[in-house]
Amino acid sequence: MSRPKIAGIRTYISLSLLVILIGGIVFTTGFGICLYLSRTQITELTNKGISRDLDLIHNYVDGQLQSIEEVAYAISWAEDPNYAIYDPTDFDSEESMFVFLENILNVHSNICGIAIGLEPSFSTQQQGSYGFAAYVTNVSGKNERLRLGAINDYRKKEWYCKAAASDKTYWSMPFRESNMGKVVTCFSLPLHDKTGKFVGVLALDINTEAFRLKCNEIMPFKHAEVTLVARNYRFISHPDTSYLLRNVAEYHPEQWKHVQNQDLTFQKKFFRLNSADNKSFFYFDTIQRTQWIISIECPIDEVYSSVNRMKRDTTWIAIASILFMIICFIYLFRRLQKITLSKANLDKEVKIASGIQMDMTPKDGEPLSENGQLDICGFLQPARDIGGDLYDYFLHDGNLYFCIGDVSGKGIPASLFMSATHYLFRSTLECCEDLAQAVANINRSLCTNNERNMFVTFFCGKLNSATGKLDYCNAGHNAPILISHEPGKTRFIQTTHRLPLGIMSDVTFQTETMNLQNGDALFLYTDGITESMNLKRQEFGDQQTLQCVTAHASESTQDIVKKLYTDIQQHADGAEQSDDITMLCFRYNSSDNS
Amino acid sequence: MTIEIQKDSDPIFVKMIGVLDTGAAEQIETEIQEIESLAQKTISIDCSKLEYICSSGLRHFLRIRKAAGEYGHVVTLTGVSNNILEVLKITHFDSIFDIQ
Numbered sequence: 003m004s005r006p007k008i009a010g011i012r013t014y015i016s017l018s019l020l021v022i023l024i025g026g027i028v029f030t031t032g033f034g035i036c037l038y039l040s041r042t043q044i045t046e047l048t049n050k051g052i053s054r055d056l057d058l059i060h061n062y063v064d065g066q067l068q069s070i071e072e073v074a075y076a077i078s079w080a081e082d083p084n085y086a087i088y089d090p091t092d093f094d095s096e097e098s099m100f101v102f103l104e105n106i107l108n109v110h111s112n113i114c115g116i117a118i119g120l121e122p123s124f125s126t127q128q129q130g131s132y133g134f135a136a137y138v139t140n141v142s143g144k145n146e147r148l149r150l151g152a153i154n155d156y157r158k159k160e161w162y163c164k165a166a167a168s169d170k171t172y173w174s175m176p177f178r179e180s181n182m183g184k185v186v187t188c189f190s191l192p193l194h195d196k197t198g199k200f201v202g203v204l205a206l207d208i209n210t211e212a213f214r215l216k217c218n219e220i221m222p223f224k225h226a227e228v229t230l231v232a233r234n235y236r237f238i239s240h241p242d243t244s245y246l247l248r249n250v251a252e253y254h255p256e257q258w259k260h261v262q263n264q265d266l267t268f269q270k271k272f273f274r275l276n277s278a279d280n281k282s283f284f285y286f287d288t289i290q291r292t293q294w295i296i297s298i299e300c301p302i303d304e305v306y307s308s309v310n311r312m313k314r315d316t317t318w319i320a321i322a323s324i325l326f327m328i329i330c331f332i333y334l335f336r337r338l339q340k341i342t343l344s345k346a347n348l349d350k351e352v353k354i355a356s357g358i359q360m361d362m363t364p365k366d367g368e369p370l371s372e373n374g375q376l377d378i379c380g381f382l383q384p385a386r387d388i389g390g391d392l393y394d395y396f397l398h399d400g401n402l403y404f405c406i407g408d409v410s411g412k413g414i415p416a417s418l419f420m421s422a423t424h425y426l427f428r429s430t431l432e433c434c435e436d437l438a439q440a441v442a443n444i445n446r447s448l449c450t451n452n453e454r455n456m457f458v459t460f461f462c463g464k465l466n467s468a469t470g471k472l473d474y475c476n477a478g479h480n481a482p483i484l485i486s487h488e489p490g491k492t493r494f495i496q497t498t499h500r501l502p503l504g505i506m507s508d509v510t511f512q513t514e515t516m517n518l519q520n521g522d523a524l525f526l527y528t529d530g531i532t533e534s535m536n537l538k539r540q541e542f543g544d545q546q547t548l549q550c551v552t553a554h555a556s557e558s559t560q561d562i563v564k565k566l567y568t569d570i571q572q573h574a575d576g577a578e579q580s581d582d583i584t585m586l587c588f589r590y591n592s593s594d595n596s
Numbered sequence: 597m598t599i600e601i602q603k604d605s606d607p608i609f610v611k612m613i614g615v616l617d618t619g620a621a622e623q624i625e626t627e628i629q630e631i632e633s634l635a636q637k638t639i640s641i642d643c644s645k646l647e648y649i650c651s652s653g654l655r656h657f658l659r660i661r662k663a664a665g666e667y668g669h670v671v672t673l674t675g676v677s678n679n680i681l682e683v684l685k686i687t688h689f690d691s692i693f694d695i696q
Contacts, residue, residue, distance in 0.1 A: 385618075390651075410651035412618055455659050459651070459687060478687035499688040505658060506692075529651070539615075580617060581650065 014338060018331040022324060029323075033316055040309045048222075048283065048305050049272065052298050055220045055228075056270055056287040059296050062216050063230065064289050066112060067189075070208050071171070071291075073110055074191045078204055096136060096149070103138040104145050114179070114186060115139040115207030118193070119150065119162045124201045133157060139207070141181045161205045165190035169200055173292045175234050176210055178247060185210045185238060185246050187292070214239035214246075217296075223304040233293035235262065254299070257284045261295065274302070352387045352414065359388060359417055362424055364395055377523075378402075378588035379559040381567060383530075383579070390416025391528050391584035392424050392458075397467070403431045405462035406479065406586050408528040410502075419456045422448065423503065427462065437464055437475045438513040441503070445477065449507035457504035461497075461526060470518040470590050475511050478502035480529055483548060485555045485562075485589075487521025492552040494544070495524075523559060523589035525551050530581035534570045537577045542570055559587040599627040607638035607672070610660075613645040621652035628656045635663035644675025649683055661692055670694045 093099040103116045119135035132152030139146050150156040157163060164172040174188040191204045210230075217228040217239040230239035235250045235258065250258040257275050272285040283305060286297040303310065363382055380393045390409035395402060405427050409416040426444040434440035441462060448458070461482060463474035474482075476497040484495045498512045518524070527547065534542040550569045554562045563585045570583065597620035600611040610631055614620065631639065639660060649657075657671075664671045672694045676684065684690045 408651060410655040411621070412652070455655055455662060457651075457655065457658065478689075480686055499686060501688045501691065533648075533650070 011335075011339065011342070014335060018335070022327055022331070025327065026320075026324065029320060033320070037309060037313060040312065041306060044306060044309060048300065049285075051222055052272070052283075052285045052300065053270055055222055055298060056285060056296055059217060059220060059228070059230070060287055060289060063213050063294070063296070064291055066208065066212065067173070067289070067291050069112065070189050070206050073106070073113065074171075074189055074204055074206050077106055078191055078193060096134070099136045100138060100147050103136055104147075107138050107140055107145055112208060112212070113206050114184065114209040115188075115205075117150070117156075117161070117205045118202060119156050119205070120202035121157075121166075121200065124195070133202075135162075135202075139179075139181060146181070161188045161190045162203045165192045165203045165205075166200065168192075176232050176236065176238050176247060179207070179209075185214075187232075187238070210238045214243075217241075220298070222298065223300050225301050225304055227297075227299045229297050229299075231258075231295040231297065233295075238294065254280065256280065257282075257297075257299070260284075261286060261297070349387075355414070355417065356384070356388045359384075359421070362421070363393060377559050377591065378404075379563045379586075381563045381583070381585040383567070383583040384412075385530070385579045385582050386413050388414060388417045389582035389584075390420050390458075391530065391582035392420045393526070393584050393586040394424060394427055395586070395588070396428070398432055400467055402465040402467055402588065403427075403462070404465070404526070404586060404588065405431075405460065406482075406526040406528065406584060407458045407460040407503075408479065408530070408582070408584070409458045410456055412582065415454070415456065419448075419458060419504070423458050423460065431462065431464070436513060437462065437473050438511040441475045441477055441511045442509070445503040445509060445511070446507045448504040452504050455505075457502040459502040459528075463524075465518065465588075465590065467590075468592075470520070470522070470592060472516050472518050472524070473513050474516075475513050476500060477509075477511060480527060480532065480544075482527070483525040483551050484516075485523035485525055485551060485587075487519050489555065490552070492548060492555055494548065518590040520590065520592040523555075523562070523587060525562065526586040528582060528584040530579075530583035531566070531570060531585065533581060534574055534583070535577055535580060536573055536575045542573050546573070559589050562587050597624060599624055599631075601627065601631060601634075603634060607640045608634050609640050609642060611642040611645065615648045616646060616653035616656075617648060617650050618652050621650065621656060624656065628659060631660050632663040635660070635669065636667050638669045638672070639664055640672040640674060642674050643677065643680055646677070646680060649680055654683070654687060654689060657689065657693070672696055 093102065099118060103118065107113055107116050115137065117135055117137035120133050122133040135150035135154075135156045137148040137150055139148065157166070160174045161172075164174065169192050171192070172190045174190065176185050176187040178184070179186045186207045186209050189206045189208065192200055193202045193204055195201050213230055217230055218241060220228050227241055228239070229237055229241075231250055232238050236247045237245045237250065237253075240246060240253075245253055256277055260273060270285065270287045272283060275282050275284055281302045283300045283302060284297065285300075286295055288295055360382070363380055378395060380395070382389065382391055382393060384391070390412050391407065392409075393404075393406045395404035397403075407420065407423055409419045409423070423444065426447050430440045430443050431437075434443065441460065444460070459479040460477040461474065461479035463472055465472045474497070477500050479502075481494040481497045483492060485492050495516065496514075498514060500511050501509050532542055532544050532547050550566050551562065554565045557565065566585060567583070597612075597614040597616055600613070602609040608631075641657075641660070661671050670693070674696050676695055681690070681695070684693070684695065
C-alpha cells in the first residue's frame with residue numbers, strides 16, 4: 003500500500019519558522035528597547051552619583067587648601083590677601099622667628115612645613131647679604147629647624163621667586179619633600195612693610211597624602227580610578243602610588259590628551275572613551291584655587307554590569323525559549339504528521355468505500371433487457387464522501403425489482419447500514435414471492451443486534467415488465483411520484499406508511515398494487531430532495547418537487563433526473579448540501595410498443 | 597439546538613428548541629443519553645419550538661422511545677408542528693409516540 007502524501011507539512015514548517023521568526027523579532031525589539039532605556043537610566047544615575055563624588059572630593063580638597071590660605075592670612079595679619087604686612091622688628095631675633103613658626107606648625111596639623119624668607123635688605127647684618135629664611139618642618143612628629151641662606155639659594159626656589167615676581171599669592175607645583183618623601187604643595191604669600199615695599203615671602207607646606215586617602219575612599223565602582231592631577235599634569239593622587247608626580251601622559255594618555263585640550267576653567271564634564279583597549283566613562287572637575295583636576299574613570303563594563311548581566315541572562319532565556327518552541331513544534335509536527343497520516347489513510351479508505359458504494363448501484367446505461375422495454379436512471383449524490391442513501395434495481399424473471407432507501411444519519415455508520423440493506427434487498431427479493439414478506443424479512447435481519455438504533459426508510463417494488471403491474475411496499479419512505487403518460491397528470495402515489503426498517507422486528511408491511519400504463523413513469527427520491535435548503539433555510543418541499551417533475555415529465559428518465567438535480571442546485575443557491583440526494587426514475591414501455 | 601430537561605418533574609419534561617439537523621444531532625448525544633437514563637419515569641417532549649428534524653434526529657427520538665418502552669412507558673410529543681408531523685407520518689413514527 004502506497005504511503006499517502008502528507009499535504010500541508012511544508013506549510014506547517016514554514017508557519018512554525020515564521021512564528022519563531024516573528025516571536026524572535028518581537029522579543030529582540032522589545033528587549034532592545036528595554037536595554038536602551040535601562041542603559042539610559044543607568045547612565046543618568048551614574049552621572050549623578052559621580053557628580054556627587056566629584057563634589058565630595060572637590061569640597062574636601064578645596065576646603066583644606068582654603069584653610070591653609072586662611073592660616074597664612076591670619077598669621078600675616080593681612081587685610082588684603084595679596085598685601086600682607088611684615089615688620090622685621092616684630093621679631094627681635096632669629097630664635098623668636100623660629101619659635102613663632104614652630105608654634106604655628108604645632109597648632110595646625112595639616113601644615114607640614116612653614117617658612118619665612120626675607121629680601122636681603124630686610125635681613126640683619128648677621129644674616130648676610132644674600133638674605134635669610136627660617137624654615138621649620140615636621141619630621142616624624144618632631145620640628146626641625148632649617149636656616150636657609152645663600153647656600154640654599156632659596157630666593158630662586160619656586161615658592162619664593164614666583165610670589166616675589168608676581169607679588170601675589172601662589173600655589174606651587176606639588177613636589178616630593180626631601181625628608182620624608184611626602185608629596186607636598188606649598189602656598190606662598192608675599193609680605194610687605196608698612197610702606198608697602200615687598201620684604202619677603204611666607205610659605206606653608208601642605209601634605210597631599212590626605213587628598214590621596216580621600217580620593218581612595220571614593221570608589222563608585224570596584225575598578226574605578228579616582229585621581230588628582232596638578233596643573234602641570236602630574237599626579238597628586240593615584241590609586242597606584244608609583245604614579246605620584248609622574249606625568250599623566252604616561253598613564254592613559256588618550257583621555258588626558260582630551261582633558262589637556264579643555265579650558266581649565268571648566269565645570270564638571272564627562273566624556274566616553276571608546277578605544278580598543280579602554281572603554282570607560284571619564285568624569286572630571288577642576289579646583290579653581292590651584293587649577294588641579296579631579297578625575298574619575300569608570301569602566302563601562304562595570305557601569306553597565308547589571309544591564310550586561312540582564313542581557314546575558316535574557317539571551318540565555320531567549321535561546322532556551324526558542325529551543326523549547328522548536329521542541330514543541332517538532333512534537334506538534336510529529337503529532338500532526340501522525341494525525342495527517344491517519345486522516346490521509348482514513349480519507350483514502352473512505353474514498354475506496356465510496357467507490358465500492360457507488361459500484362453497488364447499477365451503472366447508468368446498463369442494458370436491463372434485450373428489447374429495451376425500460377427507460378431507467380438512478381442518481382446518488384452523498385452529502386459527504388460516503389452516504390447513507392441507496393437505490394438499486396435488477397431484472398429477474400421478467401420483473402423489474404427496484405428499491406430506494408435512506409438510512410438515518412450520514413457518513414460511514416449510515417453507509418454500513420445501507421450496505422447491509424442493499425445486500426438484503428438483492429438476496430431476499432429474488433427468492434420471496436410476496437413483497438411485504440420480503441420486506442419483513444429484511445426488517446427482521448436489520449433489527450438483529452441493532453444496538454445503535456439505526457433505521458432505514460425503504461421503498462421497494464416489483465414491476466411486471468410484460469403487464470405493467472406494479473407491486474410496491476413502503477417502510478416509512480416518501481411517497482414516489484407517478485408521471486402519467488397523459489400530460490399534466492403527475493401525482494404522489496397513495497401508499498400505506500409503515501415504520502422504517504430496523505426499528506421493530508415484529509412490524510408487518512403491506513404490499514400495494516397499481517397498474518402502469520404504457521409511457522407511465524415512476525419517480526422515487528429521498529428526503530435529500532424535498533428537504534434541500536437554500537441559504538434562507540427554505541426547503542425545496544414536496545410541492546416544488548412535484549411541480550419540477552411535472553415540468554420535465556415528457557423528458558427521458560435521464561433528463562428528468564438531471565434537470566431535477568439542476569433545479570435543486572438552483573434552489574440551494576450555494577448553500578451546502580446537507581443530506582444525501584438520491585433519485586430513481588423509470589418509465590414503463592409495454593412490449594406492444596417495443 | 598438546545599434541549600431543556602426538567603429532571604425533577606414527573607413526567608419528565610424535555611423541550612427541544614431549534615433545528616435538529618445532522619450537525620445538531622451529533623452534538624446532543626450527551627443530552628439524549630441523559631434522557632435515556634431518566635426513562636423510568638414517563639417522558640413528555642415539547643416540540644413546539646422544534647423547527648426541523650432530520651433522520652438522525654428521528655433516531656434520537658427512537659432511542660428515547662425504546663428506553664421508555666423498556667419500562668412500559670409511552671413517550672408523549674406535544675406541540676408538534678405540521679411539518680414535523682408530516683415527517684412523523686411518513687416514517688410512521690406517529691404510531692409509536694403519543695402525539696398530543
